[in-house]
Amino acid sequence: MTEQSSNISVFKRRESEARSYCRGFDTVFTSATGSELTDHKGRTYIDFLAGCSSLNYGHNDPDMKEALVSHMMEDGLAHALDMHTDAKAAFLEAFETKILKPRGMDHKVMFTGPTGANAVEAAMKLARKATGRTNIIAFTNGFHGVTLGALAATGNGYHRGGAGTTVNGVTRMPYDGYMGPDFDTTEFLEKMLKDRSSGMDAPAAILLETVQGEGGLNAARADWVKRVAELAKEHGALLIVDDIQAGCGRTGKFFSFEVMGIKPDIVTMAKSVSGFGLPMALVLVRPEYDVFGPAEHNGTFRGNTHAFVTAKVSIDKFWSDDSFEKELSAKEMLIHDALADLAALVPGAKINGRGLMQGVDVGSGELAGEICARAFQKGLVIETSGNEDQVVKILAPLTTPEATLRKGLDILLDAAREVLDTTKMAAE
The missing domain is CATH 3.40.640.10 (Type I PLP-dependent aspartate aminotransferase-like (Major domain))
Known part of the structure; x- marks a missing residue:
């Protein structure tokens, strides 16, 4: 990759202010496989956004x-x-x-x-x-x-x-x-x-x-x-x-x-x-x-x-038989259990959604945004949704291997703990 193409300033200089997702992910992505994205520095991120559900079967299915x-x-x-x-x-x-x-x-x-x-x-x-x-x-x-x-x-x-x-x-x-x-x-x-x-x-x-x-x-x-x-x-x-x-x-x-x-x-x-x-x-x-x-x-x-x-x-x-659906059912429960742990960290938080389209309403768009930003720093691409962007939203590719899914969920939980600990310390 050339130095010019990795220079993020070209986007700020030339791309319209209507750009959105890229504002939360301050890097230049260069390749992707399965459930992972790689940037120009060679760092790999787990993808829990999946093109806003446009990549249900992952990146570059062989x-x-x-x-x-x-x-x-x-x-x-x-x-x-x-x-x-x-x-x-x-x-x-x-x-x-x-x-x-x-x-x-x-x-x-x-x-x-x-x-x-x-x-x-x-x-x-x-x-x-x-x-x-x-x-x-x-x-x-x-x-x-x-x-x-x-x-x-x-x-x-x-x-x-x-x-x-x-x-x-x-x-x-x-x-x-x-x-x-x-x-x-x-x-x-x-x-x-x-x-x-x-x-x-x-x-x-x-x-x-x-x-x-x-x-x-x-x-x-x-x-x-x-x-x-x-x-x-x-x-x-x-x-x-x-x-x-x-x-x-x-x-x-x-x-x-x-x-x-x-x-x-x-x-x-x-x-x-x-x-x-x-x-x-x-x-x-x-x-x-x-x-x-x-x-x-x-x-x-x-x-x-x-x-x-x-x-x-x-x-x-x-979709030739029901084997894929059975895999999705197991992953749905895995995600739900992990989100229950996240929700337990935030008073009044609740789990929304179903299937592999779940998230946690943490009650504040600011808090949800901070959790997603910290998760990105730790190697996870994830976004928010909701009328006030208060829901931390998981849209991982449906084909995400269980080990990768667990790793991404662990990153998310760690990020939430760190943000909440920082918030608590600031309040004290």
């Missing part, structure tokens, strides 16, 4: 890499708009036979622009066209992207403020647990939908995450999600599940809603759907709601041919 390199060396198409290609056919056949059919899903696959936000935009537009209605119901602390349509459904005030204009067309309802553990927010939703004087326009769709990734790892109960699905059907609205961060095994199953006994009308996917960290997004839609005309929602990069190649390998490798 089988996906081999397939991709082979495709490129044989002059396989790199870009094809949405034309038919052998790579797309292979992906669709694998996705149909190993993901959709075993789960009783008849959904069509719509390829959108390669970001999660674009998939959400398409889903909202599709629901509005299919129903002839305009209102979308979304939930407190939901995060669905920052392009204008998706931003209207995003709850975070900081991101909404970046629009520079009003964002509308969405009615906000309280998510499960938002009003406290003893308040069933579906009863409030039902009342609003049934009361013709509530002021709520008939919805085209109800949009939700089963686990709110950026909102603080708030995990909805299965009964709550089922009731929301029932209310959507009763009132002629489509149910859209945003599985962009919670899907592709992150909560223990390929889809986050599998254990909830529902079949959404529309599902949005991105992040790890390519398997390799390549840009790719899609919308799954029940056939009766597949109502867009040709190119009515389009984009130059709808369907990434290289991503088709790696996505097929990821499906064949990890």
